[in-house]
Amino acid sequence: MFCLVYTSKANADFGLQKVQEMLVKARDSNAQQNITGCLLYFNERFIQYLEGDEITVKELYAKIEEDSRHSEVKLLSQSRIHNREFITWRMAFEHLKSENSDLQYLKLLVATFFENPENSLSPNPTSIEFWNATKLLLTTKYADKSA
Ligand SMILES: Cc1cc2nc3c(=O)[nH]c(=O)nc-3n(C[C@H](O)[C@H](O)[C@H](O)COP(=O)(O)O)c2cc1C
Numbered sequence: 543m544f545c546l547v548y549t550s551k552a553n554a555d556f557g558l559q560k561v562q563e564m565l566v567k568a569r570d571s572n573a574q575q576n577i578t579g580c581l582l583y584f585n586e587r588f589i590q591y592l593e594g595d596e597i598t599v600k601e602l603y604a605k606i607e608e609d610s611r612h613s614e615v616k617l618l619s620q621s622r623i624h625n626r627e628f629i630t631w632r633m634a635f636e637h638l639k640s641e642n643s644d645l646q647y648l649k650l651l652v653a654t655f656f657e658n659p660e661n662s663l664s665p666n667p668t669s670i671e672f673w674n675a676t677k678l679l680l681t682t683k684y685a686d687k688s689a
Contacts, residue, residue, distance in 0.1 A: 544596035545579075545627070546603060546620035547672045550612040552586045562635070564611070569632040577602060578628040580672075581635050588612060591672045593626050619671035627669050 552561070561583055572578065577594040590606075592599050607615045628634065 543593065543623045543626065544599045544620070545591065545593035545623050545666065545668045546599060547589065547591045547618045547668050548603065548606070548615055549587060549589045549618060550606075550615040552583070552588060552612050553610070554586075556611040558583070560611070565633060565635055572632040575602070577632070578626055579633055580628055581633055583635070589618075589672070591628070591669065593623065593628065596622070619668040621666055621668045623666045623668070627666070 565581070575594065575598050577592060577598060579590060579592040581588060581590045592602060594602075603617075
């Protein structure tokens, strides 16, 4: 098992509706390929966590890197893992927009990984990187608002 996290910038014409259309196909394909994970969309940027068989994840990432709907694709972290973090999520998606839902979502992330011992005995380095990047995105968002 293997996981990786990357960030990228959505192209100007790749808006929320198109992202959701893309996800319908992506989820079918992920289910077939046994890929799970999470995609966050915030301020026209993506951060995605993918996990599954190593070759399958790397092949998907290679396709995603070439996808013309986004640019500035940057690998943040990758590692071998023993267990999935997102057992049932073919590709969870969160569009971070309203303050309240952000806070609830962040709480959910933290709860899942750091408070529920059954789900998170030892978060892997990539998932920690992912949550750190997620928190950074949210922090930036709140900093922007108060400026
Ligand atoms: C931000 C972003 C996230 C994506 N996530 C996935 C994904 O989780 N699974 C997937 O199959 N395709 C995903 N895609 C789409 C792939 O880049 C690619 O279009 C898809 O795998 C179909 O490729 P194919 O038709 O060449 O097989 C994503 C694309 C973008 C821009």
